[in-house]
Amino acid sequence: MTTPHVRKGTPPKVYVSVYAVLLALTGLTVAAARFDLGRFNLAIALAIAGTKALAVIVYFMHARSAGRLIWLFAGAGFFWLAILITLSLYDPLTRGWLPPPEW
Amino acid sequence: MTTPAHHFEDLGQQREAAALGMWVFLVTEILFFGGLFAAFAFYRSTHYDAFARAANLLDWRVGAGNTAVLITSSLMMALAVRAARLGRRRDLQLFLAATSLLGALFVAVKFWEYAHKAAEHLVPGFDFAVEGPWAQETRLFLGFYFVMTGVHALHMVIGICVLVTLWEMARRGVFSPERHALVENAGLYWHFVDIVWIFLFPMLYLMGAH
Numbered sequence: 002m003t004t005p006h007v008r009k010g011t012p013p014k015v016y017v018s019v020y021a022v023l024l025a026l027t028g029l030t031v032a033a034a035r036f037d038l039g040r041f042n043l044a045i046a047l048a049i050a051g052t053k054a055l056a057v058i059v060y061f062m063h064a065r066s067a068g069r070l071i072w073l074f075a076g077a078g079f080f081w082l083a084i085l086i087t088l089s090l091y092d093p094l095t096r097g098w099l100p101p102p103e104w
Numbered sequence: 105m106t107t108p109a110h111h112f113e114d115l116g117q118q119r120e121a122a123a124l125g126m127w128v129f130l131v132t133e134i135l136f137f138g139g140l141f142a143a144f145a146f147y148r149s150t151h152y153d154a155f156a157r158a159a160n161l162l163d164w165r166v167g168a169g170n171t172a173v174l175i176t177s178s179l180m181m182a183l184a185v186r187a188a189r190l191g192r193r194r195d196l197q198l199f200l201a202a203t204s205l206l207g208a209l210f211v212a213v214k215f216w217e218y219a220h221k222a223a224e225h226l227v228p229g230f231d232f233a234v235e236g237p238w239a240q241e242t243r244l245f246l247g248f249y250f251v252m253t254g255v256h257a258l259h260m261v262i263g264i265c266v267l268v269t270l271w272e273m274a275r276r277g278v279f280s281p282e283r284h285a286l287v288e289n290a291g292l293y294w295h296f297v298d299i300v301w302i303f304l305f306p307m308l309y310l311m312g313a314h
Contacts, residue, residue, distance in 0.1 A: 011186060020179040027171050027305075031164065034310035046306035054299045061182045061295045068120050071127055078131030082138040089142040093149040 011060075019060045026053050115282060122285040126292045137300050140255070144248050144307065154241030159312035161226060161242070162249065163217075167309035170213050171301065177206035178298045185291040188274075188284040196274045196287070203294065204267040207260055214257050221246075249308055256304060259297045266290050 030049040034042060058064045064072065112118040148155045184199035218227075225233030227250065228243045270290055273279065279287060 011182075013183060013186065016179055016182045016186070020175065023175045023178075024172060027168060027175065030306050030310065031168050034164075034306065042311070046310060050303045050306055053302045057178065057295050057299050057302070061178055061298075062292055063185075067123065070120070071124055074124060074127045074131060078127075078134040081131075082134050085135065085138050086142045086145060089146050090149060093146055 011063075015060065019056050022056060023053055119285065119288075122289060123292070126289040130292060130296050133296060137252075137255070140248070140252050141303065141307075144252070147244055147248070148307075148311070151241045151244065154238050155245050156312035157238060158242040158245035159308060159310070161221075161246070162309045164309040166213065166217055167305050170210050171305050173206055173210050173213070174298050174301050177203050177210070178295055180206060181291050181294045185287055188279050188287040189281055191279075191281040193274060193277060193279070196279065197271055200267050200271040200274060200287075204264045204271070207264045207267070207294075211257055211260050211264070214253060214260075218250075221250075252304055252308070256297065256300055259300070263290070263294050263297055266293070 026049050030046055033045045033049070036042075038045065058075070064075065108115050108118040112121065180199050180202040184196055184203060187193075187195035187199055221227055222230065225231050226246055228247045232243060234242045267290060270287060273286070
């Protein structure tokens with residue numbers, strides 16, 4: 002549970018590598034958006050943004066070296082976010098699945 | 105030698121408590137922005153074509169450039185936290201200054217974009233002048249654009265104020281390798297605001313690019 006009194010800094014090389022990956026993924030998301038892939042455009046954009054967010058959380062926000070309690074709290078936040086968005090989209094995404102009831 | 109406050113076992117536990125408190129705040133921020141993203145996702149799925157069309161009113165090159173500026177500022181922030189951990193005061197001041205200057209550049213570009221939108225009568229509620237069959241959906245999209253990027257820009261401005269304060273505290277030698285929770289937590293906040301933009305950029309700027 003406890004961490005050492007004085008932490009050693011992460012080597013700057015790690016931060017610069019993560020930075021390069023983040024810039025490359027930004028270029029990739031711009032490039033992918035130029036092709037018409039139907040609904041896959043959104044899936045690709047979200048996958049890239051999610052990967053970038055994870056890299057920022059794990060390396061820049063030091064989740065890698067954080068205790069399990071912090072993972073639990075951060076995870077709870079994203080879990081509730083997933084519920085919020087999924088339940089909000091239940092209605093619009095399932096419209097048209099069933100014919101309207103006959104009167 | 106710095107001793108922890110009396111209710112903590114050791115400095116490691118005290119430090120983790122500080123980070124945990126910041127994360128609790130960030131969880132409320134996740135759900136704050138999450139509500140906006142959920143509402144946007146709802147209307148985007150029900151007005152698919154109109155939103156793609158309206159997204160082309162935004163210039164993706166400006167958005168991409170600003171994304172690069174913000175990611176660079178996050179790198180500077182990570183290096184600032186590293187300098188604080190190692191007790192390098194001069195580096196800490198340098199990287200805090202770089203982070204806040206890049207943040208200020210981002211906000212300046214954002215307001216330049218807003219000024220252009222205002223000149224083109226694209227601000228809903230203020231002399232809005234889009235007509236035709238897509239007018240209502242375009243108004244809705246731009247409403248989301250201004251509220252979401254506006255709230256994000258407000259977070260940036262608050263972050264810059266925090267960073268300037270930290271810079272002054274660093275100059276006075278307040279921070280040490282044992283005592284710099286403010287720098288750590290400001291870093292968590294800054295990276296979080298970066299993550300929000302990482303999602304805002306493709307959602308708002310790129311959805312109509314094809």
